[in-house]
Amino acid sequence: MRPGFIFMLTRNDLTVPDAPAHLETALAAGVRQIGFKDVGLPFEALRALAARIREAGGACWLEVVSLDAASEAASIRAGVEIGVDRLLGGCRAEVAAPLLAGTGIGYYPFPGRVVGHPSVLEGDAAEIAASARALAARPEVAGLDLLAYRGAVPAEALAAEVCAAAGKPVIAAGSIDRPERVQAMARAGCAGFTVGTAALDGAFRGAPPDLAAQLRAIRAAAACFD
Template sequence: MGLRFIFMLTRNDQTVSDAAEHLKTALSLGVRHIGFKDVGLPVSDLKSLNASIKAKGATSYLEVVSLDRESEIASARAAVEIGVDVLLGGTRVDDVLPVLNGSGIDYYPFPGRIVDHPSVLEGTVAEIAQSARDLASRDGVGGLDLLAYRSPTADVPELIAAVCAAAGKPVIVAGSIASKERIAAVRSAGAAGFTIGTAALEGHYPAEGEGLEAQLAGIVRDVAELNGHLSPFGKKNLDSAFGSLSESWTPRVAGHVNDMQIKLARFEGAHTWHFNPREDNLLLIHRGRLLVRFRDREEIIEEGEFIVVPHGVEHCPVALTETCEVVVLEPSTASATGGSDNAHRTEKAASV
């Protein structure tokens, strides 16, 4: 799985009052990980947010920002009541784990010393890494929530890498990520994901256009690019592609789907009798009419129709029009076998 982007419906460590509207925007863009804080809205409103998130098949997160023991326990109980998928933050693991026991909630506490509000991460890289090691060793701790960019003294990429190495479990980086460069640094350091809240809501992320939709679209696109999830393929026009063919019965590769090749071929006249020893293929008629002779029957394939020819079945294609333009779908390993007069077969198809 690639780097995870978690959109937080928060500003300055509080869930925003118009979170429901922002949630609609995020869900419309296909954002799959969405969270909120345990302060800023009543639990009843947080329940509604959570229900909307999960109704769309997204993963919900509650991040704890409580600084005292009783408030943190109350937040853990709220997480159970709300029914979130993941509880982020908090530092009192011994108090929280019993509350979460049996709930199915993944727990990602903060490593290091957390002070103030908005939260600040204190400690050296070595101290925070040791804290991460200790926390991750606990049963019931599924990962860590690292306030890396809230550390006033640490080299942040070094800190993230050290915590990831020490934890051996997924690490989510939270706080003050507002550029593709920082997202790339988080990914390179080995983190599993990151959160963005205030930066997107206030329009700090470099994006094409104004407003939250543009912000989220820019973040999602950058994450997809960093994860290698952008498609390098554009559409192809079949008329233009067939127009580039100069020879008959000589397939040209127009694209690939997994281990399958999409080939284009112009048929003229009759082919020879032949068969594919191992692979099936599909013949789709783009222009013209094609007769396919089998040993037991004949099939006429019109424009917009296709036929599957199973492996091992002898057949002989014949163009019924002056030329017949055919899309062939078959494995890249496919080869035909026929008699000595099998001049039309090509061992390897060139690309178009």
């Protein structure tokens, strides 16, 4: 079974201050794939989030969004120390590889040229697919984190090309705020998708704005990944 919906306790590339309360709402709604970033809360609070996710039988994802090699390495070290299950994002596999060796953490870097905050994916489909193919060939790479809706290439076509090129699981991240986009990523062959800001802001279309209702609607949309 594909991971499907991954709920991110983040907004504007930061873990939200009230992440512990939102985590309990997510667990009560049946969400078990949950992630955050290594910035926005103190380290011990992030460690507590990870422990609570695992205690509930879930998988803990950490997303790395860094503009330079030093900060990317620091984020990866934080993920290792926190004890996350999977690491999303980052652009420098050569930096990540030695830091993740022997940890058992699944590594899903960004293919293509990712710039700015919030992150944007630059380049055409051929360039991004070539990057995906090269990354996926590395043994430490478990899959890819694709900013499908954050670039100039039509998202479903791009995701399909990247999935075909990679031959490993692809997680679609960023701007997935409606059922149609969830379904498009499933059709393209993605293994899952992340939603953070849209759910926290009550902006996932077709659902009431409270977080519990938003998560129920996203889980219903994610049934196409089962």
